[in-house]
Amino acid sequence: MHRDPPGNPPRRPRSPGASPWGQAPSREREARPIERAPRPRPLQEHLDDGQPEQGGAAAARERRSVELRLYGLNAVRAVFAHRPQAIRKLYLSEDRIPALQPLLKWCVANRVGYRVVDEVDLHKLAASTHHEGVVADVLRAEPESLSTWLRDLPAGPQCALWLDGVGNPHNLGAILRSAAHFGVNAVLLPKQSTLALSGAAARVAEGGAEVVPMVRLGRTDNAIAQLRSAGFTLAATVVQGGSDLFATPLPQRVIYVLGAESEGMDRDLAAACDLSLSIPGTGAVESLNVAAATAVLLAAWRSKRVNA
Template structure:
């Protein structure tokens, strides 16, 4: 069975009891009695998303013949917290540098972003609990080991988290083509959180409104947007460049 999937009622119940990190639980429609009902209750108490799907979808996803109408996606690595990410920066005597991902769905994008985040010395990544890929086995593989070094916090509300980061003294910069300045003309040297949007929709309206400012990447070709992990890499390296220049 895959490292990031659990199948069957007993394995999932035991994972819940042991406080293992679970990204989401899939339940076949109509399978909500007995032990499944207890699992739903535990998941609700822990804030774990539950999705009801057709049984055929579970049949397609399952690697065993005994999923019993239920499957869970578990994290390939433990999650951190926003507080731990900021404290980690303080302990190193660093100005905080955080990446916020607004509904990134592709595990390859998250893995690539983690790899670049490690390369530029970012202190951590923040993702939402819902409508976002978690720390799956594919993410772990794509990160090329960075999953062991880059803390990832999963939060219930990105907008509220941005408010907390501002209270901690971070500036919040969103990547969006409506930005007034190109990324290289914006001061990114201080304590900062970079917001990267969804692969198709970009940064959501509410989150854009929460940003202190928006920066744009110049596009002179025929294509109007970049892959999320590429855009994130360009912005992260600009933060690193400005910090290195400032240090002389």
């Protein structure tokens, strides 16, 4: 069974049968047309040249709190498609210039700094070898409030995911990718959750992070009341003891509640849900991990909506 890596904060007691699912620089030289891209400088030089002269570590921390370093071709393209104004800096390998010409032209037109760098520098910028030849510093998209999300929600069938304790960035990225594929309307984050989008999660999401909004909940009891008032049914996902996902009619508006790997969801939250659902299997393994389980749950909901 897959488990999240150690290091997650201590969790509240797991309910019986609860699911284990669930788990920079600033001063660039002026942007130039593509054919005149500047010759790469050593990485440390172009990292240091944008550091503020005053503020030091505090300014760097503040910048990190509002900016996110993305990497991966689809992740960066998705930001350009949905929030181009959020892009602050761009780094790319020379062989990515043809694929990213529209983005580079936009950078030139909007005086956003970009730099052609070598592979080693991209590894350092991304802190990963999975950058696919492009790294970007972008402004974070702040989570919406539940009231705002519900106010703007279209009528008709809707599905959202409540993530109670999921912390692994690769799981989050895979969940966002499935959520975008199946048309999920939001990922709901508990009030005290520290879960946030990271570069690794955005890369795994393959653009899904820009399609599926994150919504910050208030007090749990108030959030549940608001969701029920909007016509949602809360469905706890459990390993054993829940209704068979494939044999149970699903409501038109459903919130799948998923708990962290190993610990499961909070027992009080599980008890407050309207349904408990389990994914039947052979029993050869204990369960699916949270990302795989999410894909199955969403496929079941989508299938029943399409065939209704």
